Amino acid sequence: MNEILIEKALALVKKLFEGNSDGHDFFHTERVYKTALKLAKTENADLEITALAAILHDADDRKLSPETYENKLNAGNILTELGIDSEIQTAILKIISEVSFVGTDSPVPDSIEGKCVQDADRLDAMGAIGIARAFAFGGSRGRQMYNPDIKPTLNADSRTYAKIENSTSVNHFYEKLFLLKDMMNTEAAKQIATEREQFMKEFLEEFYKEWNG
Numbered sequence: 487m488n489e490i491l492i493e494k495a496l497a498l499v500k501k502l503f504e505g506n507s508d509g510h511d512f513f514h515t516e517r518v519y520k521t522a523l524k525l526a527k528t529e530n531a532d533l534e535i536t537a538l539a540a541i542l543h544d545a546d547d548r549k550l551s552p553e554t555y556e557n558k559l560n561a562g563n564i565l566t567e568l569g570i571d572s573e574i575q576t577a578i579l580k581i582i583s584e585v586s587f588v589g590t591d592s593p594v595p596d597s598i599e600g601k602c603v604q605d606a607d608r609l610d611a612m613g614a615i616g617i618a619r620a621f622a623f624g625g626s627r628g629r630q631m632y633n634p635d636i637k638p639t640l641n642a643d644s645r646t647y648a649k650i651e652n653s654t655s656v657n658h659f660y661e662k663l664f665l666l667k668d669m670m671n672t673e674a675a676k677q678i679a680t681e682r683e684q685f686m687k688e689f690l691e692e693f694y695k696e697w698n699g
């Protein structure tokens with residue numbers, strides 16, 4: 487893997503995320519990149535494609551950059567600036583379009599590199615950091631932390647998931663986070679997900695205990 491190229495990619499994407507505080511910041515990208523690389527090594531995947539796709543996976547996120555979401559302009563421009571061949575660019579942009587959780591019918595990436603990036607992104611939505619991100623994100627959208635009168639929408643497919651409104655950050659655990667373990671592609675990620683899910687369950691137990699006094 488060309489380390490200088492990767493450093494450049496990280497620096498370019500860092501500029502895009504400056505100032506974001508809803509849990510979608512550059513540090514999320516950096517963690518996903520590191521985790522994806524670890525998974526890629528275990529899976530014998532192509533390290534450079536995995537690394538670049540991970541680094542660019544949120545550069546055209548629907549929520550962060552709706553105007554470039556469709557054609558992945560930010561990612562494409564950075565790949566061109568880095569001098570990546572058009573064939574490899576196409577493979578990377580395809581991975582980016584397959585990564586996101588959109589509901590129970592979320593796409594499964596075709597390539598092993600895409601599977602590693604998707605697992606890494608989902609692992610970062612779990613565990614202690616996942617909990618922090620859920621509340622940070624919910625807060626940024628004006629969501630309540632918890633409201634026992636608002637019930638979660640369970641097992642939503644993409645059409646239903648996209649329409650969830652007026653939910654809470656605690657509901658997000660049931661609407662997405664507890665679904666992720668069984669959606670992992672790689673064995674290594676499934677193991678980490680099992681531990682992180684356990685931690686999230688313990689967190690909620692304590693949360694309800696304190697809530698109910």
Ligand code: ADP
Pocket residue numbers: 509510544547549586587607608610611616619620621623624629654655658662
């Ligand atoms: P990702 O970066 O994993 O693709 P998203 O763009 O879906 O994730 O969301 C960013 C973070 O915010 C994730 O940790 C996700 O679980 C969390 N999140 C997404 N939607 C909500 C929500 N409605 N309420 C609380 N947290 C959310």
Ligand code: NI
Pocket residue numbers: 514518543544607
């Ligand atoms: Ni992400």
